[in-house]
Amino acid sequence: MNIIVCIKQVPGTAQVEIDEKTGVLKRDGVAAKMNPFDLFALESAMRLKEKFGGKVTALTMGPPQAEKVLREAFMMGADDAVLLSDRKFGGADVLATSYTISQGIRHIGEYDLIICGKQTTDGDTAQVGAELAEFLNIPHLTNVTRLLDMAEGKLDVEAEIPLHVVDVRMTLPCLLTVEKGIFEPRLPSYRRMLATADKPIRTLSLQELEDKDEKHYGLNGSPTQVQRIFPPEVKDEKESWNGPAEEISTKLYGLLKEKRFLGELR
Numbered sequence: 001m002n003i004i005v006c007i008k009q010v011p012g013t014a015q016v017e018i019d020e021k022t023g024v025l026k027r028d029g030v031a032a033k034m035n036p037f038d039l040f041a042l043e044s045a046m047r048l049k050e051k052f053g054g055k056v057t058a059l060t061m062g063p064p065q066a067e068k069v070l071r072e073a074f075m076m077g078a079d080d081a082v083l084l085s086d087r088k089f090g091g092a093d094v095l096a097t098s099y100t101i102s103q104g105i106r107h108i109g110e111y112d113l114i115i116c117g118k119q120t121t122d123g124d125t126a127q128v129g130a131e132l133a134e135f136l137n138i139p140h141l142t143n144v145t146r147l148l149d150m151a152e153g154k155l156d157v158e159a160e161i162p163l164h165v166v167d168v169r170m171t172l173p174c175l176l177t178v179e180k181g182i183f184e185p186r187l188p189s190y191r192r193m194l195a196t197a198d199k200p201i202r203t204l205s206l207q208e209l210e211d212k213d214e215k216h217y218g219l220n221g222s223p224t225q226v227q228r229i230f231p232p233e234v235k236d237e238k239e240s241w242n243g244p245a246e247e248i249s250t251k252l253y254g255l256l257k258e259k260r261f262l263g264e265l266r
């Protein structure tokens, strides 16, 4: 079974500056880590491989330093790694990101299953998995909480959608996005770190992809335009009241009504 796991390098801190002119995150010089949700995707792939055999390929799209998360994936047991990296991919919105990853996966070729995390901790849209599946024209299921069984080209999974838990039989090849907690991610192995330190990572640039039209990638391929980006206004005015409970509760009720949090008492 060939499994591709999509992982993203995200800032290791919430203190990331934004270029107000371009609306782009200033990622240079900021400590980075693997998107925590992608650890669950990797662990899911490893469990399937351990049970049914096969190969796990970790794939990331990002700047050259994103190689670090692929090395981490090796330490968790991935067999192969692909870095999609080109300056022309920069500034991509979700659509362009998903399209670029789909082109990378078409280049890799044969696969049975693609696993993504539920969302990232920076972009946070939770849309890449679904859009990627659409570009590849394969079925997908999001919010997967359990892998139940696999036989004869079908994978049974459980997913939690709002208000319901569903059991679904997916036909391979397909794409899943997995929830945090599907499995406990294993720790990176020191032994594997030593064993894979020189393991080559395949790097794909625009030139290797089937679609070489620059208009489909990066800022050029991103229909979403950031018009303005600004930190939300922080209101930290405080007021404290002292007095008997009845007086304070009447005052509080009046204030909530004035601010239109409450209507008239019946």
Ligand SMILES: Cc1cc2nc3c(=O)[nH]c(=O)nc-3n(C[C@H](O)[C@H](O)[C@H](O)COP(=O)(O)OP(=O)(O)OC[C@H]3O[C@@H](n4cnc5c(N)ncnc54)[C@H](O)[C@@H]3O)c2cc1C
Pocket (backbone or CB within 6 Å): 006, 007, 008, 009, 023, 024, 025, 035, 037, 038, 041, 059, 060, 061, 062, 090, 091, 092, 093, 094, 095, 097, 098, 101, 115, 116, 117, 118, 119, 120, 122, 123, 124, 125, 126, 127, 128, 129, 224, 225, 226
């Ligand atoms: C309007 C707009 C403009 C943007 N402009 C920029 C910009 O100029 N520069 C910039 O750096 N970012 C930019 N972003 C953010 C960038 O588009 C997103 O980070 C990217 O599309 C991935 O989306 P996400 O982080 O929300 O992923 P989600 O959809 O939340 O991620 C779900 C899963 O998809 C997979 N995945 C997501 N991204 C990757 C990846 N890169 N490689 C491999 N797997 C991945 C992972 O498995 C992840 O768990 C912009 C976003 C928007 C909405």
